[in-house]
Amino acid sequence: MSTKLTPEMLWRIRAWPGPGSVAGRSTAFMASGPPGPVMAIARGMQKSPFGRSLTINPDLNKFGMNSPYLCNNALMIDWQDLLHFAALARAGSLSAAARELGVDHATVGRRIASLERSLDLRLIDRRPRTSPLTADGRAIAELVAGMEENVEAIRRYSKSAVAGLSAAVKISAPPSVAAHLLAPKAALFRSKHPDITLTIAGVTRRAALNQGEADIAVRMTRPEESDLLVRRIGVMRFGLYAIPAVAQMPEKDWAFIGYDIGLEYLTQQTWLRSLLEGRPIVFRATDVFGQLEAARAGLGVVALPAFLGDGEAGLVRLPVAIPSPTRDLWLVTYPDLRRSPAIRAVMDFVTDIIGRSCPLRDVADAAS
Numbered sequence: 001m002s003t004k005l006t007p008e009m010l011w012r013i014r015a016w017p018g019p020g021s022v023a024g025r026s027t028a029f030m031a032s033g034p035p036g037p038v039m040a041i042a043r044g045m046q047k048s049p050f051g052r053s054l055t056i057n058p059d060l061n062k063f064g065m066n067s068p069y070l071c072n073n074a075l076m077i078d079w080q081d082l083l084h085f086a087a088l089a090r091a092g093s094l095s096a097a098a099r100e101l102g103v104d105h106a107t108v109g110r111r112i113a114s115l116e117r118s119l120d121l122r123l124i125d126r127r128p129r130t131s132p133l134t135a136d137g138r139a140i141a142e143l144v145a146g147m148e149e150n151v152e153a154i155r156r157y158s159k160s161a162v163a164g165l166s167a168a169v170k171i172s173a174p175p176s177v178a179a180h181l182l183a184p185k186a187a188l189f190r191s192k193h194p195d196i197t198l199t200i201a202g203v204t205r206r207a208a209l210n211q212g213e214a215d216i217a218v219r220m221t222r223p224e225e226s227d228l229l230v231r232r233i234g235v236m237r238f239g240l241y242a243i244p245a246v247a248q249m250p251e252k253d254w255a256f257i258g259y260d261i262g263l264e265y266l267t268q269q270t271w272l273r274s275l276l277e278g279r280p281i282v283f284r285a286t287d288v289f290g291q292l293e294a295a296r297a298g299l300g301v302v303a304l305p306a307f308l309g310d311g312e313a314g315l316v317r318l319p320v321a322i323p324s325p326t327r328d329l330w331l332v333t334y335p336d337l338r339r340s341p342a343i344r345a346v347m348d349f350v351t352d353i354i355g356r357s358c359p360l361r362d363v364a365d366a367a368s
Helices: 037-047 079-090 093-103 105-119 135-160 177-190 269-274 288-296 335-339 343-355 363-367
Strands: 067-074 075-078 167-173 196-202 214-219 227-240 254-257 279-285 301-305 317-320 327-332
Touching: 075 079, 075 105, 079 093, 079 105, 079 135, 093 105, 093 363, 167 343, 177 196, 177 288, 177 343, 196 343, 214 343, 227 254, 254 269, 254 288, 269 301, 279 288, 288 301, 327 335, 327 343, 335 343
Parallel strands: 167 196, 167 214, 254 279, 254 301
Antiparallel strands: 067 075, 214 327, 227 301, 227 317, 227 327
8 A cells, every 4th residue: 555654744632521421431422623634533433433632623732743652531442453454445355455565464453453453453353264354343444444545635625736847757558568668768758858757667457546546547448537637638449460370370280379368358359259250269377478478479469559460570560350349548636736847748648658559549540
C-alpha cells in the first residue's frame, strides 16, 4: 500500500465527557467535530460495540499532532495497524497482504493482532490459507477505507497546489506501453523538464489511483468511476508476426504463440483463436514479452501490438483474412491533480507519445 503517513500528519482523537456521563461512565453517545477522515472513524466507533462518548475537539493544538496514534481515552490505535488491516481486507490473506505492502506475512499478522488488542475485537478468522473478516472486521474495514480515501484526497490536493514544475510524478501503464513507448522517451522528457522525476510502472492490473498507486494511468478499458478525468488518447492495433523462416512455411503448418489459459478473455487472444482453424498453440506466456521472445526464437506465429511487432527487425507481418482487433487507450487521472503544472506536463508528454505511435485514426483510413 502506498499511503504512508508521518506522525506529523496524524490526528489524535480524544474523548470528552458527553451529555449523560456519570462518574466517568458514559451513558450517551456523541461524535462531533470537523468533517474528514477522523470524524468518519469517530462516528463509526460511536456505533461500534466499543463505542464511547466521542467529541473531536476543534482546536488542532489539542490533537497531539506528534502522536502516531488515534486515541480515545485508553483506546490507542496505531495508524500503521489500520493500514495493514486495510491491505488484508482487500487481499483476503496474510501472504497476499504482505506482497501488497512489501513486508513479510508475520509483520501483517503482528499488526492485525495489535489492532485487535487495541479494539478488544476479533477482526479476522484465522484459517490455513485465508483470513476472512468477521462481522466486526467488515465494519472496521469499511471505516478504514473511508479514511484512506480522505487521506489520499489530501495528498492529491497538496500535490495540485504546488505551483512550480518541481515534482515527482508516477505513471501506470500496460507493460508494452510503459517499456516500448514511454520509457524510451524519458530522456527527451527530462531534457525539457529537468525538475520533474518520472516513475513509470508497467503493470497488467489497474493501478488504484484512489490509493495513490499512481498519479496518472494509461488504461485499455474506459474507467467507470465518475470522479475521474478520462481522455481517449490512442488506439492500439494488433497484427500477426513471425520470423521469415516461419512466414515462408505453408500456412497450414503454422504453430501459434498465445497467452496463458487464464487470459483467454483478452481481445487479442480471442482474435488469435479465431485464426487457428485446427492449428495448435504450442507456447503460452502470461505477458507479451515472453511471447515476443518465443517468436524471435522461431517457435511460431504471435499476435503483437503493431507498435511492438512493426519495430522488430527480425519479424515480418503476416497477412490475415480476419481483420485485426483494436484496443482504445485511455488517459486517466483525478481532476484536481490537473491543476499541477507538473501533472499537466506529464499528461501532455504521454498524450503526444501515444498519439504518435497509436493514432486515433489508422494511417490507411486517414489516407483513403
